[in-house]
Amino acid sequence: MGENELRGGVGLRLWGALVGAVLIAPTLIVIPLSFTGKASFTFPPESWSLRWYQNFFTDPGWRDALLTSVRIALLVAVLASALGTAAALALDSGRVPGKGLINGLLLSPMVVPQIVAAIGVYAVFLKWGLAGTTLGFVLAHTALAIPFVIVAVSAVLRGYDRRLEQAAASLGAGPLTTFFQVTLPLILPGVLSGAVFAFVTSLDEVVIALYLQSPELHTLPVQMFSSVTVETDPTIAAASTLVLVVTTMLILLPQLLRRRSPEETR
Amino acid sequence: MTATTPLTPVAGTVAAAARRGRRPRGLLLLAPALVMLLVFFAYPVADIVWRAFSEPHLGLQNLRDVFADPVTLRVLTRTVVTAFGVATLTLVLAYPYAHLMTVVSPRWRAVLMALVLLPFWTSLMARNFAWIVLLQDGGPLAKLTGLLGLGEKPLLGTAVGVALGMVQVLLPYMVLPLYSAMSGIDRRLLSAAASLGAPRRTVFGRIYLPLSMPGVVAGYTLVFVLALGFYITPRLLGSPQQSLIAQVIGTKVEKLLDFGGAGALSLVLLALTGLLLLAVSRVARPASMLGLKEED
Numbered sequence: 001m002g003e004n005e006l007r008g009g010v011g012l013r014l015w016g017a018l019v020g021a022v023l024i025a026p027t028l029i030v031i032p033l034s035f036t037g038k039a040s041f042t043f044p045p046e047s048w049s050l051r052w053y054q055n056f057f058t059d060p061g062w063r064d065a066l067l068t069s070v071r072i073a074l075l076v077a078v079l080a081s082a083l084g085t086a087a088a089l090a091l092d093s094g095r096v097p098g099k100g101l102i103n104g105l106l107l108s109p110m111v112v113p114q115i116v117a118a119i120g121v122y123a124v125f126l127k128w129g130l131a132g133t134t135l136g137f138v139l140a141h142t143a144l145a146i147p148f149v150i151v152a153v154s155a156v157l158r159g160y161d162r163r164l165e166q167a168a169a170s171l172g173a174g175p176l177t178t179f180f181q182v183t184l185p186l187i188l189p190g191v192l193s194g195a196v197f198a199f200v201t202s203l204d205e206v207v208i209a210l211y212l213q214s215p216e217l218h219t220l221p222v223q224m225f226s227s228v229t230v231e232t233d234p235t236i237a238a239a240s241t242l243v244l245v246v247t248t249m250l251i252l253l254p255q256l257l258r259r260r261s262p263e264e265t266r
Numbered sequence: 267m268t269a270t271t272p273l274t275p276v277a278g279t280v281a282a283a284a285r286r287g288r289r290p291r292g293l294l295l296l297a298p299a300l301v302m303l304l305v306f307f308a309y310p311v312a313d314i315v316w317r318a319f320s321e322p323h324l325g326l327q328n329l330r331d332v333f334a335d336p337v338t339l340r341v342l343t344r345t346v347v348t349a350f351g352v353a354t355l356t357l358v359l360a361y362p363y364a365h366l367m368t369v370v371s372p373r374w375r376a377v378l379m380a381l382v383l384l385p386f387w388t389s390l391m392a393r394n395f396a397w398i399v400l401l402q403d404g405g406p407l408a409k410l411t412g413l414l415g416l417g418e419k420p421l422l423g424t425a426v427g428v429a430l431g432m433v434q435v436l437l438p439y440m441v442l443p444l445y446s447a448m449s450g451i452d453r454r455l456l457s458a459a460a461s462l463g464a465p466r467r468t469v470f471g472r473i474y475l476p477l478s479m480p481g482v483v484a485g486y487t488l489v490f491v492l493a494l495g496f497y498i499t500p501r502l503l504g505s506p507q508q509s510l511i512a513q514v515i516g517t518k519v520e521k522l523l524d525f526g527g528a529g530a531l532s533l534v535l536l537a538l539t540g541l542l543l544l545a546v547s548r549v550a551r552p553a554s555m556l557g558l559k560e561e562d
Contacts, residue, residue, distance in 0.1 A: 016366040019359050020381045023437055026396050027385060029406070033399060041399050043406055087299035090292040102296070105303055111488075111539060112311055113495020115512040116532040119519045120310030123317065143306040146299050197387075204389050207497055211519075224391040228398060228502065240392035251387045252380075 027244065034237035041232060052238040062235055065223035072134060072219060073202040076141045080198035083142070084149025085191050089183075091150070092157045106147045114207040122211035132214030140212065141202040148201060149194035156190030196250050203247070315536065318529030328530035338514070342534070345511040348425065349493035352432045356440045356489050357482065359433070364444035364481070368451075379445075386438040394502045397431040398422065401503060423505040431499045436492055440485040447481025480549055487546045491539050511535055 029043060037047030056062045090096060109117070121140050122131060130136030164186070168178040184191070206221040213222050220239065227236045318328045332338050367378045385393065400407050401421040407430075412418040421427040451474065459469045497512040504510070509517075511531060518528040 012362055012366050012369075015362045016378065019363040019437070020378065022359065022434055023381050023385050026400055026434055027388065027393050028396075029399060030392055030396050041402060042404075043399050083299040083302060086295040090295035093292050096292055096296060102300065105300065105308060108303070108311075109307055111491060111543060112307075113497070113512060113532075113535055113539065115495060115497040115515050116314060116535060117307060117311055118497075119515065119525070119528055119532070120312075120314035121306070122519065123525055124310040124313050139302070139306045143303050146302060150299070200387055204387075204391070206391055221389070221391045224395065225498075225502075228395055236395055240389060240395050243389040244392055247388050248384060251384065 030237050030240040030244065033234060034241040036234050036237070039232060039234060041234065041237075052234045053242075055235045056238045056242070059235065062220075062223060062239065065218055065220045066239075068134075068217060069203055069220040072137045072141065073199045075134075075138045076145055076202040077195045077199040079138065080142045080145035081149050081191055081195040084146045084194055084198070085153050085187070087146070088150045088153035088157060088190075092154060093162075106150060109144045109147055118207040118211045121208055125212060131212050132217055134217065136212050137202075137209065137217075137219065140208050141205055142198075144205065144208075145198035145201040148197040149191075152194035152197055153187060153190040156187045160186055196253065200247050200250060203243070311532075311536075314525065314529045315533050316529070317525045318527075318533050321526030321529070328526045329533070331527065332530050332534055338531070341509055341511055341514050344425075344508070345494060348429060348432075348510060349490045352429055352436060352493045353440075353486050353490040355429070355433050356436055357486055360437055360440035360444055360485065361478075361482070364441050364448055365478075367441075367445050368448045382438045382441045385434075390435070390498060393435060394431065394499055397427070397434070397499075397503055401427045401430070422503060423508075425504070425508055428500045428504040428508070428510075431503045432493055432496055435499060436489045439488050439492060443484035443488065444478065444481040447478050447484070451477045483546050483549045487542055491542055494538060495535055 032045060033041065033043055034052055035048050035050065036042070036045035036052070037049040038045070056066075091099075091102070096102065125131040125136050125140070130139065164182055165178050168182045169175075173181065204221060205219075206225060209219045209222045210225060213219070218226075220243070224236050224239055227233050319325065321328075363378070367375050370378065399405060402408070403420055403422065404418070405421075407421055408418045411421075421430075455473055455477070456469055459473050460466075464472070495512050496510065497516060500508075500510045501513055501516070504513075506513070512535075515528045515531045515535070518524040518531070
C-alpha cells in the first residue's frame with residue numbers, strides 16, 4: 001500500500017457524512033412532527049401530543065386506507081413471491097430461449113416512467129372493469145413486484161448447489177418432494193426477502209394507485225397524497241412515521257437472515 | 267461439498283437427464299410471471315402508445331400537436347434541463363461517497379450501504395411529505411438560507427425545491443452503480459502507478475476515473491432517465507406553472523380525458539428513455555445494478 005494511493009482522507013470522510021445525512025436526515029423530521037400538539041406543519045413543533053396517532057387509527061378514512069393497503073400488499077407478496085420464485089428457478093436452470101428479451105421485460109417496470117404505466121393501466125383496467133377493485137390493485141402491483149422477487153431469489157440461487165436436487169432425485173424423491181424438502185428450505189432467505197420487497201413495493205406504490213382508486217377503495221399512499229394536497233393535517237406525519245418504522249424493520253429483517261445464510265448453505 | 271464427490275459420475279448422468287427434462291418445465295415455470303408482466307404492465311404501456319395514433323381518430327395528429335405547441339415544447343425543455351441538473355448534482359454528491367464505501371472497513375461499508383438502501387425502500391410519500399415540511403415558507407431550509415444571509419427565500423413550489431427533493435430521492439440510484447464499478451477496480455493498478463511515481467492526482471485522473479467510468483455512465487443515465495419521468499415529487503413540491511412532462515401527461519388524462527394526447531407525450535418520453543439506454547448500452551448497463559444476470 002503506497003503513500004499516494006487513493007484513500008479516505010478527512011475531506012472524503014466529511015463528504016461521506018454530509019451525503020449520509022442528506023440521504024437519511026430529511027426523512028427523519030417526520031418523526032418529531034408526528035407528535036406535534038397543533039394542526040400545523042411548523043417544525044420544530046411547539047407543543048406535543050399523541051392525537052395524530054389516535055386520529056390515524058380511529059378516523060375511518062385513514063383506517064380503511066391502512067387496512068386496504070395491508071390487504072393488497074399481503075396478496076401481492078404471496079402472488080409475486082410464488083410467480084417470481086418459479087421464474088427465478090427457470091432462469092437459473094440454464095438455457096431459456098430469448099433471455100435478452102425476457103430480461104428486458106423484467107427490467108421494464110424499473111425504467112418505464114411510472115406515469116406512463118399508470119395511465120396505461122388505468123385505461124386498460126377501465127375497459128376490463130378492474131379499476132377501483134382489489135383485484136385490479138393486486139394484479140398491477142404484482143407485475144411491478146415480480147422483478148424484485150426474481151432478483152432476490154436469483155441472488156440466493158447463485159450460491160446454491162444444484163447437485164443437491166439431483167442427489168434427492170437419484171434417491172427417489174419426486175419433483176415436488178425435492179422442491180419442498182430440499183430446494184425451498186435452502187433458498188428460503190431469498191424467497192422471504194423477495195416477499196418483503198414485493199410487500200413494500202405494493203405498500204409504497206402511489207402513481208398507479210392514484211389512478212386505480214375509487215371513492216370506496218383507496219390505499220394508504222393515496223390517502224397521504226390527498227391529505228397533503230388538500231389540507232394541513234399532521235395525521236400524515238403519524239402515518240409516515242409508522243410506515244417508516246414498519247418498512248425499515250421489514251427491510252432489515254431479511255438482511256439479517258441473509259447474513260446468516262452463507263454459512264448454512266455452504 | 268465433500269459428500270457429493272463420490273456421487274460425481276452418477277450426478278453427471280442424472281444432471282444430463284434432468285437438463286433434458288427441464289427445458290419445457292423451465293418455460294412452464296417462467297410463463298406465469300411473464301404473462302403477468304406482459305398483460306398487466308407491457309400491454310397497458312403499448313395500449314397508451316397506440317392511443318397516440320388512434321384517438322380521437324387514426325393519424326399522426328397527436329404527435330404533430332406535441333411538436334407544434336410552444337407550451338409543450340417549453341415543458342419538454344424544462345424537463346430535460348431539470349433532469350440534467352439533478353443527475354449532475356447527484357453525481358457530484360455520490361461519487362466521493364461511493365469511493366469512500368470502497369476504502370472503509372467492512373463494518374463502516376455496511377453502515378454506508380444501509381444509509382443508501384433504507385431510503386431506497388422507505389416510503390416515497392413519507393419522503394415527499396418530509397420535503398414539503400422542509401421547504402415550506404418559514405420552514406427549516408428557509409430559516410437556514412436566512413441564517414446564511416441570503417434572506418428567507420420561498421422554496422416550495424419552485425424549480426429549486428423540486429430539484430432538491432429529486433436529488434435526495436434519486437441518490438441511491440447513483441451510488442449503487444458507482445459502488446459496483448469502483449469495487450471492481452483492481453487496487454494493485456493504483457499501487458503500481460503510485461510506486462512508479464505518479465502523484466495522487468495522476469493516479470486518480472489517469473487510472474481510477476477512467477476505470478470507474480462505466481459506473482458513472484450507468485448511474486448518470488439511470489438518474490437522468492428516472493428524473494425525466496418523475497411524477498410525484500414535482501407534483502407535490504413544484505407548481506403547475508413549472509410543470510414537468512409527467513405532470514402534463516397526468517393532467518391530460520385527469521382533467522381532459524385526452525388519452526390520445528397523453529399517449530403522444532408518453533411516446534416522446536419513452537422514446538427519449540429508450541434511446542438513452544440504447545446509446546449507453548455498449549458502455550454500461552444500468553440493468554446490471556439490479557442484479558439481473560447478463561447474457562455473456
